[in-house]
Amino acid sequence: MRDGARLETVILAPRGATKPLPMLLQRTPYGIPDASVNLGAHPSLAPLLADGYIFVFQNIRGRFRSEGTLVMMRPPRDGKDPRAIDETTDASDTIAWLLQNVAGHNGRVGMWGTSYDAWTATMALLDPHPALAAVIEAASPADQFLGDDFHHNGAFRLAYGFEYVAFLETEKTSNSRFPFDRGDIYDFFLDLGPLSNADRRHFHGKSPTWSDFVAHPDRDAFWERQSFVAHLRKTRVPTLNVAGFWDPENFYGPQKIYEIFEKDDAEGLNHLVLGPWNHGGWHGGTGRKLGPIDFGSDTAVHYREAIEAPFLRLHLHGGDESPGPMPEAQVFQTGVNRWRTFARWPPVEGVSKRRLYLREGRALSFESPTATGADAAEVYVSDPANPVPFYQRPIRPLLQAGQWADWLVQDQRFVDHRPDVLSFSTPPLDADVAIAGDILAELYASTSGTDSDWIVKLIDVHPEGLAPVPPKPGAPPAEVAPDLRGYQLMVASEVLRGRFRESFSRPSAIPANRVVKYTIDLHASAHVFRKGHRILVQIQSTWFPLIDRNPQRYVGSIFQATEADFIKATQRIARSREAPSALVLPVLTR
Template sequence: MTMLARLALLPLALAATRAPPLAAQQTPTMLDERVKQYDWVRPQADFVRRTVMIPMRDGTKLYTVIVFRKGTTDAPILLTRTPYDADASTSRKRSQKLSEIVRVGDVPFVEDGYIRVYQDVRGQHHSEGDYVMNRPLRGPLNPTKVDHATDAYDTIDWLVKNVKESNGRVGVTGVSYDGFTTLMAMIDPHPALKAAVPSSPMVDGWIGDDWFHNGAFRTFGFDYDLEQTVGKGAGEVPKGTGDDYAAYLAAGSAYDYAHAYGLTALPVVRKVLERPAYDAWWQGQAVDKLLAARTLTVPTMLVVGQWDQEDSYGAPAVYRALMGSGRPNAPVSLVIGPWFHGQNMSDGRQLGALKFEGDTGRQFRDRLMKPFLDCRLKTVAPPPCAPAGVFTYATGADRWETSATWPAGTPTPLYLAGGATLSWTKPAAGSDSYVSDPAKPVPMLPRPIKLSGDEWRTWLVRDQRFVDGRPDVLSYTTPVLNRAVHIKGAPRVDLHAATTGRDGDFVVKLIDVYPEEYAADPTMAGYQLGVGIEIFRGRYVNGFATPAPLEPGRTYAFGWSLPNADHVFKPGHRIMVQVQSSLFPLYDRNPQSWVPSIMAAKPGDYVKATQTIRWGGDAASAVWLPVAAD
């Protein structure tokens, strides 16, 4: 073809690459301008995004989003089953770049060729079926033939048969509720399930996760219940934007609060209000017990934040369950990092006033999570697979540590003593008292309080000086430390106390007191950092399933654990233990008189009580610290 002929054809070639011209006839001006859908993933995108309805064994179809980089082959699948909207999890930004549409924690995986899958659980968002909060395993509490375990099995089965870009190996992961569904996938697992990373999973909602802690009801759950079980736009409980402390105090009991805002219309709220004790309904849903009854076949990395404000109990409880019963070689690891709930999958440079050496969240993902999954999911795994173990971040010293077992410290008593002191040796007998007034409960934070946002995420590391010195808070302190005290485990509270009431709550805080002069970071001078804070409801002293009134004036031995921690109390610091009888409005008020259900207490049931904390002698109150040898 001559040059002249080529030039003659050039306009036709250019026209073929342009967008098609608008029709000669104009669009009617009164046309209904709504369209059914718009595909925001354009041909120039560097990824593939598919949405499918995967059938379960009972015919219910679950909405599933699959994303991966174009050209992917022989790739592992990383699955999350969630009530929090699969679409939103894979469209963080409506970009045409894969690393921009997924969440920060997913970026290392999709950039390394993983196929990322999110699925709406039954009854949520685009999935079919009924939604049941933390749907129990099929059996006594679930007469149907389906649950999260069967749904995970059916989903994995479909994925490995229909996603041709995969290598047939699947991992499951997720935070909070998604951590719960991750654990459920490990019960009677699909053969293609090769690894699991549950982060801050909901495990036992009564003992120490979302709804109760040692019998004390956590009021913040009302907002969650409303959000999860009502259609779009439900939002928070419409109590206004002021002080949550004032709103809960004015409402009265948990039931009165729920009734005032129409929450008793929600089945999940009624179920919780009707079951204040640790009955068979709660026990039958405890995932650690379900897993303990089975042999673990899926290598698992359990993850939790040291200052997890929502689910501090679950991951360590599952670790204990899986490592117990003569199974020391179970393929399970435990990771405890310096994080709030789920911060391991986001930026981990800072938590409230605490600043760390680098991005601890990214360090976890790069050094621990991804190598763990790569080793078990990739066709050509990078050898060798690291052995199971315990990986913790030592706060105070700012370093990652590895331990063979957990707890990794020796229980060492730090005794409450006279003169508001703490002693490493048992003192002579004595006591201190304070008056607990339900009309003036001790606040969890400086008022005004809002149980949401950054205030909620960071409340556990807030400076405790705002209550130090209150007449209804006892503070015991060591002398200035001349050597470091390193704890690795869950401190155990052994509190000997009496009350003039017939019930009562006790809150213990383990605190790191910074020096009054602190040149390393002047903003932290004198700071009282809560290392562990936990509550115990007195009526359960003889068993969580058998509440009973306390005998006024009788000394009881109350025992419970604080959250797991790897923390170094540095030389020049002091250790403090605070004791009080309320932590409001996070926990509902104990009326301190006897009522069958605190949930339904009436205004006249709330009475003042004198609480007596005994120390030394035969009633030696102490916090047993898991002290590690450095």
């Protein structure tokens, strides 16, 4: 690198190449393959291996055998300092070195990756090397306070943030697993008590990222420097942004990056893919199923063969091998299980914004409410000492068990009748309801406390009926369809920490017992609620330990709250003519 640091890099080139080939570069904190690895043993790479690439894998600074110091999500450098370094300069310096030292290349370099690896690829776009000819960012974080790994709308993602810090910052030369002393992390984090206990008990001031969490509880300059909103502008490099509808880590990021680039994309270089995947599901396996949900086709194979490979072929190989221009947005429509293309995302033409109102009797209706007054409300008590679990217990460590990968598609009936979870439902639908685009919740709510979290979930409820018929005795073995009768499939969900209702940088107490309007972005979906299904909305104020516990009494920083700050609160969700709580759905009209 320009400051003399050396980064551990493995270069894998195909034997017997008959022409110059482009290079594909991936920069990661998670470790790189051994130099003797045979990429041909990885079926998911088959489409790329067929086209021919020189693959380059590199550990970022401070990881494994790379020199320097790890700074998690290192912010962009000061452009006025010619000696400053960041992930942008490291990417550019790496490409320059590769062009000079690797034989048999055609002068074009692509960068690709998932999650942190996608973030390093996106960082390269801030000041791209001239040879950077294509970027695939899949599940890159874009804003760690608003919608990605560590916070959602200011609410701290406790279980993931805690484990990830231990995973990445405990050892330089390995990926460490935190030694939980409980079989259920719900119990572990409840026993932890206030977040102020975490450093004293476990990190002991040796985790810079946890210390940053504690020091920056609001969206201050620290978080703004890490946000791509402040840095990304027009891109001159063709970019493919990839996201999974059920990605528990970075569904927000790719859409935000796409949105930023789309503001100035007259050349049509910016593209989006949304599929029915969890984190990285586009590269692992077939993509036919997620949990018990069957999508009817091998969606990940389709992505790799019909989207990823042609995109890279177009921009890195070119010439006679070019497949032609790509659609603007390729989106998998769940519910009916088909790929669709859109000229823009979210779509505008053929979309009607319709409000689905919370009504009396815990009903949902497209007809606005008629009841008036303060009594037109539903009430529950939120108790931080008995928080609603986000997953059916026991909850295993997120990064050490398989639960985390598909928790977003798990049946939500396990909390459906808790007294601190409100459920509103339509009758069985008499026709399909198709949505495509961004979903908003407009929640009119009051709390007896002075701070509160508001969690809204949009759910597709499968119809009841007879159980799937098992094969007859003696018949050839057949896969029995899972029993999805009454299954509650979460289509979209999000949390808003009430203190940030007006500003993420200047939090304020909620006026007790006063109805306040909260607008919560549930993000994008492309889903069809089929005829005979029901649409369900769940509302709650705890989601543990996915989200840390809100004391429900306003304090300056929840990271510094004490046990005495945690109180029960009575929550009221209005459903009146004056305060019409609703979900705003982007309903397709054609």
